[in-house]
Amino acid sequence: MPDSHDQVPLSPCVLVLKTPVASRERITGRLAQATPRLAAQVEEAAREQERTLLAVEEALAKHGVEPLRVSADALDRKAGRALSAARLVITIGGDGTLLAASQWVKGGTLLGVNSAPGSSIGHLALARRSDFAQILGRIAHGTLDPIPVTRLAVEIDGRTLRPALNDVLLTHARPAATSRYRLSVKERSEEHRSSGLWVSTATGSTAGIRSAGGRAMPLRSHRLQFRARELYREAGGSALLASGFLPAGGELAVESAMEHGWLFLDGARRATRFPFGARAIFRAAPEPLLLFADPARWSPG
DSSP: OOOTTSOOOOOSEEEEEOOOGGGSHHHHTTGGGSOHHHHHHHHHHHHHHHHHHHHHHHHHHHTTOOOEEEEGGGOOHHHHHHHHHOSEEEEEESHHHHHHHHTTOOSSEEEEEESOTTTOOOTTOOEETTTHHHHHHHHHTTOSOOEEEOOEEEEETTEEOOOBSSEEEEEESSTTSOEEEEEEETTEEEEEEESEEEEEOSGGGGTHHHHTTOOOOOTTOOOEEEEEESOOOOTTOOOTTSEEEEOTTOOEEEEEOOTTEEEEETTTTEEEEOOTTOEEEEEEOSSOEEEOOOGGGGOOO
8 A cells, every 4th residue: 555645647538438328419499398307306306417527626636636538428449548558547427337337447446436426326436526536536646446357257158358348147138038048157067048147346246246146245256146137947847047156267158049149248238249159258368457435335234
């Protein structure tokens, strides 16, 4: 840990910004048709986003930092290079914005700011507008350290994807269709028919997999967790690989038995085809993400 009097470099710094719902082209024309309550909610969230952005930039300016702004909807390879080179990446939005940015972060640190706590889920975001300046000051003076959290590496037929921070959902393209796949852990294999398969890191263990019956894991855990959703079993049948944990260094292999299979990485923003016969390998990524977070939010209790 740096000496409390040392200044930790904050530049280069990249801000990744959520596009408020009220500012999206497909939504603006429909706001007039929405109920007054819904319209007011999305409009207030947009105002909160702008106020949070101003507060963040003012606090950074006091530390002599001029950040680069990037839209979460424009995270292409050019933006990815800036994120990979940044010492500090700050996301302004909710969990979806932070997850979208996290795949590009390499040696730098990541801090999430929940821009609209009244309407946005910000489980991964440590800061809000009200305490951002204080948290930034602690980061700058070396009195707040990031936590190295495990990411999920995914390989499909030998091609490695950018890592996921939370989870991957393997499922059929049509939500009502059966997901068919063969699951293998070490020498044990099973054929599954389910509504999908979750594979999660500790960071994502309080999200979708927990809603499906999984268990919350300590944030610093290096294990991966998997769980089938609504797994079909023959009468009296059992499934030894319906759910489980992979130890550090373990691998999970899945072969698709679906013509229209998909993998969704960290939500709906990132999706890749998983057609019949394709084989995916899931393992802990070699490089963790340095995330400013509150470990108490991942309490297994």
